[in-house]
Amino acid sequence: MSRKSKGKYESITDIPRDIKIGLVISDYHxxxxxxxxxxxxxxLKEQGFKDIEVFHLPxxxxxxxxxxxxxxxxxxxxxxxxxxxxxxxxxxxDYICAEIFRGLMDISIDDETPIIPGxxxxxxxxxxxxxxxxxxAEYGLNFLKEIxxxxx
Amino acid sequence: MSTYExxxxxxxxxxxxxxxxxxxxxxxxxxxxxxxxxxIGYLNxxxxxNVESYYVPGAFEIPGATKRLLATEEFDLIITxxxxxxxxxxxxxxxxxxxxRGIMNLTLEYExxxxxxVLTCNTEEQVKERIKPNYAISGLNLLSEMYKxxxx
Numbered sequence: 001m002s003r004k005s006k007g008k009y010e011s012i013t014d015i016p017r018d019i020k021i022g023l024v025i026s027d028y029h030x031x032x033x034x035x036x037x038x039x040x041x042x043x044l045k046e047q048g049f050k051d052i053e054v055f056h057l058p059x060x061x062x063x064x065x066x067x068x069x070x071x072x073x074x075x076x077x078x079x080x081x082x083x084x085x086x087x088x089x090x091x092x093x094d095y096i097c098a099e100i101f102r103g104l105m106d107i108s109i110d111d112e113t114p115i116i117p118g119x120x121x122x123x124x125x126x127x128x129x130x131x132x133x134x135x136x137a138e139y140g141l142n143f144l145k146e147i148x149x150x151x152x
Numbered sequence: 153m154s155t156y157e158x159x160x161x162x163x164x165x166x167x168x169x170x171x172x173x174x175x176x177x178x179x180x181x182x183x184x185x186x187x188x189x190x191x192i193g194y195l196n197x198x199x200x201x202n203v204e205s206y207y208v209p210g211a212f213e214i215p216g217a218t219k220r221l222l223a224t225e226e227f228d229l230i231i232t233x234x235x236x237x238x239x240x241x242x243x244x245x246x247x248x249x250x251x252x253r254g255i256m257n258l259t260l261e262y263e264x265x266x267x268x269x270v271l272t273c274n275t276e277e278q279v280k281e282r283i284k285p286n287y288a289i290s291g292l293n294l295l296s297e298m299y300k301x302x303x304x
Contacts, residue, residue, distance in 0.1 A: 058291075
């Protein structure tokens with residue numbers, strides 16, 4: 001992205017604090033997703049974002065359709081999905097994961113609202129435990145900043 | 153071994169009169185009919201009596217049948233059930249791929265919540281471990297969360 005920059009939106013601190021952020025959390029493996037949720041919500045609050053709405057879904061497969069409905073409301077400036085998938089040794093998860101990422105990609109191409117793929121896919125719980133402090137909020141804000149800088 | 157159990161959340165915002173459809177694949181019927189009975193039983197126990205089942209020969213026919221049900225606009229929740237077990241040929245991969253893709257497309261295209269209850273496993277043992285009322289619970293949880301967006 002190298003369109004003209006007006007000097008605004010050089011960093012996350014330049015993003016208006018009144019934007020509305022939606023978090024869509026999968027409750028599958030809730031012991032982990034709730035920790036990631038807490039970490040990310042705290043980060044957003046520390047950064048001064050107050051308008052945060054959190055939704056809980058049964059699993060990650062439902063994330064794309066729910067995100068798509070949220071996008072359609074046109075109320076949100078940034079949507080952060082969060083899910084944990086532990087693949088075990090079951091082909092089921094190959095198909096689920098492939099379709100979740102495809103679904104999110106389809107939405108991110110069709111719609112303008114920034115969406116990030118905050119879904120952790122692991123082989124086992126040990127790998128998940130290392131990733132509980134993934135800062136998807138910061139990742140999303142950086143993406144939003146770049147979009148604002150380029151197109152606003 | 154999957155020990156994951158879904159827990160029902162507060163679903164008081166769902167009217168008991170809603171219409172729920174099951175789309176059940178009859179391939180590996182001994183498992184899918186158990187899944188059907190268990191999940192319908194759970195819904196009935198929660199007070200949801202307006203439940204109908206539709207049968208298709210295999211998992212591959214689920215997306216097509218689901219689309220027809222969605223087109224009637226009569227249903228508030230659709231739960232798909234199937235059990236695909238890997239055989240000796242790569243057939244399994246293609247069936248699972250396309251079934252998952254078809255259902256994901258429908259979840260993005262329609263507002264009606266759809267639950268992906270198609271088990272795609274390597275062995276019968278893996279299927280047996282997963283005969284649970286999880287799909288009914290997921291469906292109710294999802295619908296309850298969906299109502300939150302529509303009421304905004």
